[in-house]
Amino acid sequence: MKKEKKDLENKFLTSLPESSQSEIIRRYRIIEPFLKKIKKLKVICSEEKVSFRTLQSWISKYRKNGLIGLSRTKRSDEGKNRVYNEELQIIIEGIHLRNSHLSKASIYRKIEEFSKSKNMKCPSYKTICNIVTNIPKDLKTLAHEGTKAYKDKFDLLYIRESSLPNEIWQADHMLLDILLTCDGNKKINKPWLTIIIDDYSRGICGYELSFMAPSSKKTSLALRQGIWKKKESNWSICGIPSTLYTDHGSDFTSQHIEQVCIDLKIELIFSNVGMPRGRGKIERFFRTLNQLLISELDGFTGSKSPKAKLNLAELEILIHKFILKYNQSELDTINNDTPQNRWEKNGFLPRLPESIEQLDLLLFTSIRPRKIGRDGIKFQGLRYLDPILADYIGEDIIIRFDQNDLTSIRVFYNNTYLCQPVCVDLEKEAVSLKEIQSARNSKRLYLQNEIKNKLSLVDAILNSKQKITSIEINPKKTEKRIKLKLYESD
Template sequence: MAQWTVDAKLALLRQHDGVPWTRLAATAGVPARTLSRWAQQYRIRPTSAGLERLPRADKGRQRTSQEIVEAIQALALRHPEPTAAFIHRRVSGLAQDRGVPAPSYSTVRAVIARIDPGLRTLAQHGEAACRDRFELVYRRTASRPYAQWQADHTLLDLAILDRKGEPVRPWLTTVLDDFSRAVAGYSLFLGAPTAERTALALHQAINRKTNPAWPVMGLPDVLYSDHGSDFTSARLERVCLDMHVRLIHSPVGVPEGRGKIERFYGTITTELLPHLPGHIPHGTNGTPTSPPVLTMEQLDAILERFIVEEYNARPHSETREAPATRWAASGFIPRTPASSDELDLLLLTAATTRKVQRDGIQFASTRYVSPVLAAYVGEQVTVRFNPRDVGEIRVYFNDAFLCRAIAPELAADEISLEQLQTARAQRRHTLKQQLRQRRSLADALPDDTRYLPPTETTDPEPAPASASASASASAPPELTPPRHGLRLYATD
């Protein structure tokens, strides 16, 4: 029978005037006894409330024994989770053995549905899944620029060409301002993330950019990161201590606190990388859709243009403001290092020590000169450099900044260490190829037989046997070669 509303019941009862209950029941499709009961309820309470459906007297009561209910719940929390049909058959046999009524299939399903969702998730998917779905998350929110920066790494879904022309996948380290969502700095590299790569991204984030459309710079109050080995390294802790930056790590296995920087990586993955050659769609087992053609330097230029001209310049989906505009609108004056040389000492990659020669410092097969080095000829110094620009290096003596030395042939144009090494590798490859060609030409030349002794076929007067025997007998014994194959010092 269809569910009747209160208004429908009231309209049907009003048709009873002069119409028998049987005819009215046949027309409406309702049993006559039901119509009589509705009429009696309406006479007792002549309002619409008298026609409302009364709740069941046993509502909320559990007619299935508690023992069977607990057995159903225990079976449902097994891993892997059994089907409701299996649980119904199992508890039916259990109820028969214990002499209690067996539950119906619908009862078993209802008991399973009433289990706490958090308990079922914990049983079937583990503690991490239960925490991610049901536990409250504390979200760190900054109230102004530079109050908090986030730093993290990601392996890009893109294949590029390394110096040898082999396809490789680069890593990206990003430093993001929490308040404005503006990207403060980044670092592209090959290989596993290290503290040096993180320091390089921080160096770019803190320093003033050469691009005037990228104004983000300064020192943050808090640096927020995960528990990666590079973020928990003693090097980064020392850097933060010297710069008076508080280093905070997110709880192990809880990435929700870093969702803002993960959202930026999602933007890079969905809006930039699919338009580049060598893109690797997610789930394709590392297979690019097109052959990679970009180099590290080309990808670096593309990424900087995307960050400055698109990401930092357009309204953010959450703040409704462009990150660069939100950063500049606060009027906050950023905190800066005491000197750029001190910052370089802390963050830039340290090379091995070098000895100051009379013509300067030889580093990476390049000569660097500075007038200050004239007083330190013969001394051991420490060289630090920026891999993005090897036109100059920083020279330190006893951990104190000494000077900036430049390479005369590289100082006019900005060139990276990767470009320098690639050019030198190409030069060595060309020289080796020429050497192989020359050697193959030399090997193809005919043998020079002008000074060889004549052979038996060309010698008209062979020496008598007695003469040769006497000559061998007269030879000194120490010049006679040994008969064994072992080379001795005396015969070398």
């Protein structure tokens, strides 16, 4: 009783649910005529159809604790099952959590045997079914599917939301579900697409498409396109982001990307290892690209008989057009606004590097220092020339280049941009490093096959000569002398 009184003293009428408050007021209205000496209890009993003892109890509680005393008192065993032992409930839940494949009938038989051995009353089959059904879903998921599945379904997520353009950029790679021809239609391969998206506007800032696997080089090329101004008038998204949000891939955690982010004053944030959460916006774009473009093209791997007809350059043209159209499309996620319009609202001015050369110095691949020769710069078997190099013959320089276009390279002297020499043989068309390497490999294989064929022919000739000479040198061994057989009579 003392404990119940303390609990009532600590309660206020406003702290109770509305249903409990209504019930307290109803009870007070019933006993109010008696408290005001208007009616007797027997009259109230007959009118309200409430027992005399119940009315006496309400009056006593009201006089001791006021209105709060008319609230329903909780049972001491509330929430506990009074039909079966609590220990049995724990055992039933434990059996199901340990063996998810066991049926409810199998659990009932096990509990029946256990109850007999302990001389306990066995719960009914329906009771066991109710216990198994009422096990919390998060507990079942953790026990049956493991920690990863539990975190994906029940962990509290912190979703990063930006309030301004270029506040957060997200970057990710995807292996596209399409087969492309490469190396002169001799090989068929899938391309990798790197995308950088602005979290606030959902606009695509930059991309990189190639057969090259995810690496810091791919990320650097996509960042370069995203940060610098575009040639297209309807693609104005650019600038240096405040934050770059990526997964924990080795390409993003590389020292090169980390150094780039430090130099450009970009905060680099990674998602948890093995749990790429909070990057649903970029994953949604990949899904949209796959549904609206990739699935409609020849070579889509989801079709019955995919045949590679497109090459990398043709696919890049299609993806470029798709991105421009996507940035001009109305999206439900941004209140039916377009990414381009949302990014440009309120006269937003992006933070840009001083020059494209400064950006190239940070992003492009650097080569070990080499000297400038009298005939120019030799790189990847090619020769690059520029009039400015005449004053720096014999000096050490650093080369930076675009993996997808070796037409020209960028030369830096003492960490300062010097010039952009051009390869005379390639200046008419863009040639990638991979194409040059592929051509070298093809030529080397061709020469190796030629050598192999010539050597095999020589070996065949030499072996045949050895056989001939061996026959001529030892003719006696091959000839058999036939002796005349004589008889006694001869």
